[in-house]
Every structure is written in structure tokens, then in C-alpha cells.
Amino acid sequence: MNIQPPNSSSIKSRFAVKFVQAMKRLSKRRGMGDRYKRYRATRAAARVSLAAAVGPERAWSRAVLRRIKKRRGLIGRTTTNPRRNLRGLVPGGKGMDYCSLLSETAHYITCLQAQVQVMQDMLHLSSP
């Protein structure tokens, strides 16, 4: 049950590629002025790219991808500030037993850290 934590750099590169691609597509889309919509789309792209970079091997990435496919409330999740419950924070955490919730959290934290790093780098590169 204990899959080893991910290789940070591989996740970073995979996420970077996917995210930049998504951002390019986003900028080309019409109706994406400098508005709140753009921000939401960016955020969704970030989340999706991370889950796609991780792949289906973890429960939380599967949950995110499932939510996209169902086209349910993918975007509004974090803004509503879920209750201070780990299950509410980690995607797919509601249906898990406690042990796997903890391991998913560990993996999720690693991936989030990688994501933050990449996005910061992107920011620095694009407008130094």
C-alpha cells in the first residue's frame, strides 16, 4: 500500500509541459479577456495539468480527472474554503480510509510543492 513518494523533478517537468500547453491554449481562446474568467481558467488548468502529470496511479489524481470528466464543480472547490478537514482538502479524500488518506496526503503535498515551484519559475521567466 505504500507507494514511494514521487520523483519531484519528473513531476515538475511533466506538469510544466502540460501547464504551459494549457496556458497557450487558454491565451488563444476567445472570450478570455483580462478578467476573472481568465483566472479561473488558469486555476483549473493548473489543477488539471497537475493531475494529468501525476497520472492515474494515485487516488487523488484519479479523483480530479474523474471530476473533470463528469464536468462537475471542478473550479469552485477550493475557493469555498472547505472545512478544516483533511478529507475535504485532498481531492477524493471523502471516500478513503484513514490510512490511505494519509499516504495520499503525503503524495499530494509533494505534488503541490512541485506545482508551486514550477509556477513560480514560470512567473519569474515570463516577467523578470
Next chain:
Amino acid sequence: MCSESMFYGSNWDPIVSLSQSGNFGNSSIVSQSEFANPLMLENQAMGGSLAQFHSDSGLVDLVPRLPNFGSGSSFSEMVTSFGHNPDSSPNLQKGATQDHCPNSDGGMLGASPYGKRKREREVQQGASPKSGEEKQCKDPSGDTSREDDKRKQKSEKGVARGKQAKDDRSGAEPSKEDYIHVRAKRGQATNSHSLAERVRRERISERMRLLQELVPGCNKITGKAMMLDEIINYVQSLQQQVEFLSMKLATVNPELNMDIDRLLSKDILQLHGGNTTPLGVSPGMGSSIPFPPYLQGSFNNAPGTGPPFHSLPQQHVWNTELQGLLQMGFDPDPSGIMGRSGSSKMEL
């Protein structure tokens, strides 16, 4: 007394070192005088390691309860039960002592089944459980629970030696069943439920330790509840950070084509301090998204002060926070709250 504190010491290492020095060779006596041996050994090979136990406040309570072997009321039980040793078989012995204190150790041993289990794997057949039970009967109070925890934790380290002295507090029944790797604690049911429960608890603590390493600043925090709070805070702050960054990225319009290459090269080369210029703060940004208070608290303060999580304000002015975040350089936090496990600080 030094010997007593040593015996119930929070640190098994001295005893381990004692055994290594060859003093523990008289195993024949061990079965009879399990308590005596370490005491004698200590007297023989007192290192400076004893000094560390004197400062252990947890032992203070225990010290008066451990008079010299053969004297003192607390040992009387032990002595009497020792009297049975040559007469009865180990099983009977265990049965007798089990009757004396079946309940006392339920609480004591509940604390660290992990260590106990590890220790019990090394159980050598024979006399150890007898004396172990007697010792358990002797100290049914909650004082020993602490000692048990410490001892068990230490025994995890010294487990490879398989010394009998460490098995004092092992479960009662196990000595015959050395092929079972999961031992039931003394006074606890051995049915599958409690065993599975213990396995589960072990797993949970494993995961918690893993998480503790991931989340920065969690080394000092002990206790599951506080750790969980810490973890929740951290995850929330990371998610908020992602939102914050995505908002910034959304306004920085065109993603230049060279971005990908530079991004990847940045990952590969792990540029250190490549960008020293702080980001220009775009005034058009609203402050609806609270700046990650987690980072704010941990970095802008002096490194010496711990991040005051609970007192962090929820709303910050974007400009000041952003510049503060950018100018940190992650120097004070070696673990890298930004997750830069591999890279050194990056000037923002």
C-alpha cells in the same frame, strides 16, 4: 540509585552496550534474575552513559520503586514469583503471573505496540517472559507507561541484539509462539481484531511520520492532533499559493515560446539564485485572495520565532506580502516550504 534508573532507563542503549561488552554472557542466570543482571552489569560497566539517565525526570518516579534487588516491597512480588521459577515450567509461570496482573498492563502497553512488536520478534525462548511478567505485575501504575514507551522506542533501535533483558515487558503468552510476528500485548485479546487494529495503528503512525518529514516545521510537534492541524494548514496554504500564482499568471498574458525550454532547463540545472529581481507587483490585482498566511508567518519573521499559525491575520495587503515573499530567498527555512527539496534558495 543509578542502577535503578539505569534499569528502567528511558534509554536501552547503555544496557545494549553492556551486553556488547560481554558482561551479559551469563544467560543462565538471566532467567532467574532478570532484574539482577542489568543491575550487576551496570555496576560492572558503568559508562558515562548513566549520566544521561539521571536527568530523566520520568525516572524519578520510578526510582523509589526500584530498590535494590531483593529488598523493597515492590520487588517482593517479583521475588516470590522468582521463587516459582525453578519449580514450574515457563508456561505455568506465565499463567501465574498473568493472573496477578492481567489488567495493569493493558493501558501501559497500549502506547507503543510498534516497538513492542519489533522487540518481540527477537524473543529468545526461555526465561525472559517469566521475569517480564513479574516485572509487569510489579508496576501496574501509569508511571511505567512512560518508561514502556521510551523503552520500547529504544528497543526498536537495539532490537537486533535480541537480548532477553529487553523482553521484560513483552507480552505474556508470546514466548512459545515465536513464529507469530505480531504479538498480542499482555492482558489484551489475541483475536484477529486487536491484531489488525494494531497493524492499522502502526501504519497510521508510519504515515504520520512521513508527513511530518514533508511538512516543514513539524519536527517539534508531537501528537497526532496537532500534527493533523499542521498538515491541514500546510495543504491549505499550498493550495492558496497555487491560486495566487495562477491569478498572477493569468494576468501575465502571453506565455513566451521560450518558456518551456527555459522552464525545463531550470528544472534540470536547478538554477540557484538565477532571478534576483523581485516581481513587479501589478496594481490591478485585487486582494480578494488572502495571501498564504503560512508562508508569511514562517518567513517574514525571524527564523528563530516559530510560525505563529493561529495568530496570523487573514488579510494582507498584496504588495507588501508579495515583496516579502519574493525577498525571502528561503534562507531561513532549510526544508523549503516551497518544496524546494533539491535546490537551494532561490532569490525571488
